[in-house]
Amino acid sequence: MDAPVDPRRSWTLPAPGDLPRVAEPEPLVTRVLAPNPSPMTLDGTNTYVVGAPGSGQAVLVDPGPDDAAHLAAVQEVLAARDAEVVGVLVTHHHGDHAEAALPWAARFGVQVAAGSGDVAGPDGRVLADGDAVVLAGTRLDVVATPGHTRDHLAFRTESGSVLVGDHVLGRGTSVLAHPEGDVLAYLDSLRRVHRLGPSALYCGHGPELTEDVGAVLEFYAAHRAHREWQLLDALRPGARTVEQLVAHVYAEVPRAVWPAAEQSTRATLAKLSATGQVVRGAGDSWRLA
Known part of the structure; x- marks a missing residue:
């Protein structure tokens, strides 16, 4: 199988x-980049300021790290929009998205809404698929997108x-x-987002995707299928350990991301095991069923 x-x-x-540190992909949304770049976060975490122009209000989506410089940058955007914060939304519980949620919500005197109670806090709102958040002169529809994490959510705007948080990266x-x-x-969540027919994807990391976003979602699905094929092909000669599989499949990927690749490999092997294609062997090895 050729790589997609x-x-x-x-x-x-x-x-x-x-x-760019700040960008406005559409009048409803402003992106503010947090200063936490890394191999896993790319340029950093994207925090989104969402609200109808002229409403005087805004919702913060994924406030990111509890960083003073990042908070100052967000406040500059709020001032430029002449808006006050009326709510904080979080796509998932990972610290690079959720760390600032409760402290910033307390600072602004607002509620946190997220897919888990641990993130929303004792006074927050736990969101589920099909819910709607109506704040700041607009409506955000909640779409459950588990896979990256169990509590992962996406938010569809009126436009x-x-x-999409970390479900799709820029x-x-x-x-x-x-x-x-x-x-x-x-994979089911990818199909769910694709069926929405999104006009753009605003990602948790990396640039906004505003061209053929359907093609990106199809590439993501094809990429997962290709990784499965690579693992199955690598196991044809016989059992291999996860470490050996990572070294084989990710040979052309920088070694700095191999620890993350190992976790993705284990998740893919769990899927292939659930579908009866591979079985665990001795120790940390796997073989074809």
């Missing part, structure tokens, strides 16, 4: 490290764009970390 081609290769997107592909990462759930 990422359609974003032909797009004009900011190079790694060049993502048709979708804030660059590269999402990590599904075993044991929480669930490939079967993730």
